[in-house]
Amino acid sequence: MKVIFSILLFLSGFIYAQKSIVDALSEFNYSQLKSKFDDYYDNDKVSESKIIAQYYLQKAKKEKNNLQIAEGYILIHFNEDFPTALKYIDSLEIITKNIKGSLYPTRTYLMKGNLYFKYDYLKKALDNYIIALQYAKDQKDQKQIAYANINIAYLNNYLGKYAEAAKIFRYYLYNPNNITNESQHNQIRVSLINCYIELNKLDSANILIKEGQTSAFTGKSKYSVNQYLYFSGYSNLKQKKYTIAINELAKTYNFFSSINDNNANYALYSLGKCYDGLNNKEKAVEYFIRLDSNIQKTNITFPELREVYTYIIDYYKKKNDKEKQLYYIDRFLKVDKKLDEQFEYLSTELPKKYDTPKLLQEKEDIINDLKNRKTFLYTSIGLLLIILLILAYLYYNSKKTEKKHKQIAQDLIHSIEHKNLEVSDKSNVVLLQELESATENLPLDSFENNVIQNNESLTEEVVEKIEIKANKTIPEDVIQNILKELRNFEAKELFLKKGITLANLAKSLKTNTAYLSEIINTHKGKNFAAYLNDLRINYALNQLVVDRRFRSYKLSVIAEELGYNNEQAFSLAFKKKTGTTLSIYIKEIENSHQY
Structure with missing residues (x-):
């Protein structure tokens, strides 16, 4: 009765604790x-x-x-x-x-495959992984495709296809792409370490072991700590550092056996190999026999067991212990049969169901890639040809424009040189004065017609303004006086000063802006801004031809000499007025003066 009461107390305490947790x-x-x-x-x-x-x-x-x-x-x-x-x-x-969605049924088959793998039903594990992979591909779910490939890589690792498995593990270890979580990432690293050790790439394995140990200690995971300690021991075994290996492997065996984890069997196998390396066959057999005892309980096998049983059989053969020899031969045959069945199936089905389709997919990907490359190449060539045609067109147009600009420049230069020869004793300004004087006495209608006929650059708007302003009445003496002052303004080259406006010029001529504007529009055939700009550009055209020193000035200096605020304003005004560029004009002057 007392015992029952104690049990009830324990149960009530457990239920209360469980309720608190919930x-x-x-x-x-x-x-x-x-x-x-x-x-x-x-x-x-x-x-x-x-x-x-x-x-x-x-x-x-x-x-x-x-x-x-x-x-x-x-x-x-x-x-x-x-x-x-x-x-x-x-x-x-x-x-x-x-x-x-794309998560199911792919995930179901992956989970089922993992469960079969855990309990050593490798044939069913493979079949479920293949189904999962097909569903994942149909759904184009890259994460699930990755999981299927990783799990199949575990099978390749089990079969001893370490190079093929390492390729997959290495890819997903260093290219996680948000596919693997921390636990999965750790398991991939563990599997890659195993591949590296089996491939005798011990330096690479040891780097990953240290990396994993740091991560495990940080995360305070006893399981991971012992996993990496096991591989450290296994690496030392491969390097024939048997004493160090035994110390590490014994610790991992104690841990894994305490939680009934299958890694305990791998630790027993490695401990037996260490003692065999030390030529302590009795101790090696002791660990191998303990391993066989575990295998009988779980029925979970691995390929290295063949080596284990042949070692034990050979040991008892030398001891002439027929009974134990026969017993372990029987154990070997049972394990070997299972291994053969699994290996035969996996060796046949893995290439047929996984490797071959994968190769065919890679072939198709290569073909598609080549097609895409050809398409890209042809597209690139097409675009390049279009660009070349555009560049050729632009080059042709630029040459055509340059030729046109050269011709305009040459015509301007010849015209100026011809006028300078005819009136060598007169300055360019005097010539302009005479032209103004010649037009000054023409009747208004005659002058208006002359302007319209001889100045093609005038727009209808300007013509209309001329007609309007012609109808306005300004006293004749005022007109003559302002025209006289303008001739003086031109003769003294006052237009080269900076900051000239209609208002300050009217003030200096002792008139008002309305009269000055109307007279310039009527008698010069242009508005004040065009009048001022034309004077400056005409001056520049002549001065550049006759004055070599003026030609040698920088553009900014020339612009300042002509009264412009900056070189950009001058360049734009020059091209708008002449139809050519300043640089071409100067170049043509230099060319003409070489002969």
């Missing part, structure tokens, strides 16, 4: 619960992770959230035995049947 979990959302589960599971806190998984599933069912119910089945199956875990995965398949 109450605490109610504060967390699904993401936080998943994070807590991972933390407990990775640190081998089985009971705590079980409680979280069960609460997660109950919460999802209560809320009728099918997607989270599916996640609950996944979490809860991790801590169950094979038959129970398989039932949860079957439930996962049912609950996700109508869930849309």
